[in-house]
Amino acid sequence: MATDHIRYDVLARDALRGVLRRVLTDAAEHGLPGEHHFFITFLSTAEGVKLSPRLLAQYPEEMTIILQHQFWDLVVTEDRFEVGLSFGGIPERLVVPFSAIKSFLDPSVQFGLQFEPAEGAADASASKLPVVPAPSALPVAAPEPVAESEDDAAKPSEGAEVVRLDRFRKK
Numbered sequence: 001m002a003t004d005h006i007r008y009d010v011l012a013r014d015a016l017r018g019v020l021r022r023v024l025t026d027a028a029e030h031g032l033p034g035e036h037h038f039f040i041t042f043l044s045t046a047e048g049v050k051l052s053p054r055l056l057a058q059y060p061e062e063m064t065i066i067l068q069h070q071f072w073d074l075v076v077t078e079d080r081f082e083v084g085l086s087f088g089g090i091p092e093r094l095v096v097p098f099s100a101i102k103s104f105l106d107p108s109v110q111f112g113l114q115f116e117p118a119e120g121a122a123d124a125s126a127s128k129l130p131v132v133p134a135p136s137a138l139p140v141a142a143p144e145p146v147a148e149s150e151d152d153a154a155k156p157s158e159g160a161e162v163v164r165l166d167r168f169r170k171k
Contacts, residue, residue: 013115016113016115017098017099017101017115020101020104021076021078023106024074024076025076027074028076028081032067034108036108037068037069037107038067039104039107040066040103040105041062041101041102042062044056044059044061044063046099047097048080048097049094049095049096049100050093050094050095055087055094062102065085067083070085071084071085079098080095080097081098082094082095
């Protein structure tokens, strides 16, 4: 097989990260239009990621955040984004380099992207994570809420708590 000296895989990955950068830049400048909202999964120990020690202890390998109604101060630069979110009622500031992002999903329009971590983005402990396919635009179904009733959502659970996204939608 011929050697790819042009590195089309790197060019494609960077171009798709540019789509993500553009979408976040527009959201920072104008807010989220319509029903758009974003699920962003990233490696929590990747170089340049800044999380509080509390969040890092809770999400030692990867973390998924949702940008919908309750986020603030979204700042997008060439290589990263910064955002304010609340976790358990405690405000936090996150810094996430684009090279640390594993996936992006906008379930309102069933659009998703998956990325392989950029070379050098993850530390040695993250190298145990499963390999993510090459960058691609994936048609993705919107996630189904897990809790069937308000009673189910209010029950104490061990570990993570399942929360209906409808609780956060503007009515």
